Amino acid sequence: MDKTLKAHVEYLLCIRIERVTAVSGGDISKAFLLETDTERFFCKVNSNTAAFEMFKAEKEGLAAIAATKTIATPKVLLCETWETGGFLLMDYLEAKPPRPNDMELFGHQLAALHQLSNSDTFGFPSDNYIGCLPQSNKEHLDWAGFYVEQRLRPQLRMARNAQLLSSKEIPSETELLKICETLLPKVEPSLLHGDLWSGNYLIAQNGTPYLIDPAVCFGHSEMDLAMTRLFGGFNSSFYDAYNEHYPKIGGKKERCDIYQLYYLLVHLNLFGASYHRRCKEILQRYFF
Structure with missing residues (x-):
């Protein structure tokens, strides 16, 4: 400084x-x-x-x-x-290594955040950033439409323009929307952290969980969970506590893949071709 x-x-x-x-x-x-x-x-x-x-x-x-x-x-x-x-x-928050009971509290509190819905639309009143990439939050009434238009398409377009994905590797807008409308459920908007990997939370010395570096929007709660699992996952006590608040429904694996696609595309556009294979695998599996 x-x-x-x-x-x-x-x-x-x-x-x-x-x-x-x-x-x-x-x-x-x-x-x-x-x-x-x-x-x-x-x-x-x-x-x-x-x-x-x-x-x-x-x-x-x-x-x-x-x-x-x-x-x-x-x-x-x-x-x-x-x-x-x-x-x-x-x-300044002095962090400590998380213990299982800290992660259990974190799971309960994140579920409480997701269950407190105070928006009728998906998106956010203002645009923001994920990493250093702009993230559009134009509000939609439909979750699948928001996810395709405001999340997948801008990253796919960016990757194509940078020649990180070829045109043949990118599905049509019609196919993107059709598959997302089929696989993504009708949900109430939840306030999401938006970029919830292990570097974007901390446990303070007194055991209090803190969220940092958000990329917020109102969306499907499972999107935050998908990001937590992208690079190895959090402690099992976190997921056990979180899942106490949500009923088990089928199709979570498929939705997790679809939601992780966004974050993988972001990493592709930020860090380059090392993320190409994982992006291509999900695109091929679901959209072609």
């Missing part, structure tokens, strides 16, 4: 920062632990021209989750433009 930003934060919060330490903060932004004699803060800084819009969307997503009073999120203190980009300042 440069001295001018440090001084700017000190001025805005009327504090004196004694120590600045670079910490892990993901692949997109630089992250720092700021320490005074009595307080600690977490600051993300990014010089990309879209950084402020990304941080503003993150702030809005955290606020939407916090407003449900079902699961904790870090408190955002500042979200501002800075030079060519922006910065986001939050309370």
